[in-house]
Amino acid sequence: MSATRRKFLKLAGLAALGWSICPSALRAATESAFGNEDAGEALHAKRWAMAIDTKALSKKIMKKCTEVCHSIHNVPEFESDEEIKWIWSESFEHLFPEQMHSRLMEIPEKKTLSLCNHCDNPPCVRVCPTKATYQREDGIVMMDFHRCIGCRYCMAACPYGSRSFNFSDPRKHLEDPTPDFPTRTKGVVEKCEFCAERLAEGKEPACVEVSEGAILFGDLEDPHSDVSKALEDRYSIRRKPELGTEPCVYYLI
């Protein structure tokens, strides 16, 4: 009798092990999907965040970040004030107006990168009447371009100017759009999405990849992530923290 009970327990243990391994084994077996064989396992986080090392950023790196982002996301180039931007270089004076004083000398004119802050408490999401802009569980503030009706409430709500509106057909201002990402149409708002489409393929955001280490990206809830470590070691500031939007883009000073 005791032998059969032992056998039963052994089998039960093996079965439990099997159940716990099976889903991940299945997932591993289905990694290669027709249509996008290069896609690796998606990157997940409890709370995505970015830390921009303002000391390490050079003009060249900033230019590279903007160029690569705008080219892979089909962001059109305008000469006029219809300008559309996802990530761009901006002066400290404009990014942190409340921090400026007359003895700062060169800092106000110095430039660093600006993009959507993917706030914890995003005002743009609250005002969107169609839920075209919404927040994912991992904190990314996403745009569903299909649903955007172009009311521009989100642009009025965003205190960071991170959103751009397509006043005219963007296709006319794109020389060679990539088929890997849609363009937008006239009357749609757009902004940075923390490269959600790349995270799904297991890649880091494009600006992080080309930043030569000047932009860190990772899970804010994970104490061992690059972002968490950098925030622990260095002094950092965020844009307009007094508004209570809780930005998740940090600037290392």
Next chain:
Amino acid sequence: MYDGGKIIVGLAVFVVLFTFPFWFNIGSAAYEEPELQEAKEGKECVLPTQEMRAEHMQLLDDWRDDVVREEDHYYHSSDGKVYWKSLTMTCMKCHTDKEKFCDKCHNSVDVSPYCWDCHVIPEGGE
């Protein structure tokens, strides 16, 4: 019957107008299914051909919501194959030419989906 003549004339006019689509099309050729470009790479689609013909719009709509809002990029077909949910990357890998595939039926049944207002037609069509 009061005003019988008027009523009968009225009825006749009504019947003629009501059946207009039928007699207007008498003699014209029956609807012919357009000939579509053969699939390039894969042998089978994500669903059987008949189902795709009837329901591809619903499928694409579901894929869109899955990908954009649910972060679900993998489609498991009934024969166990895995597909990346993407119109431009997956569908167009086999049906390479929009003009010889999508447009054929859409033109002949006179519908104009607005997929391509934003999604970029991949190169590969000749």
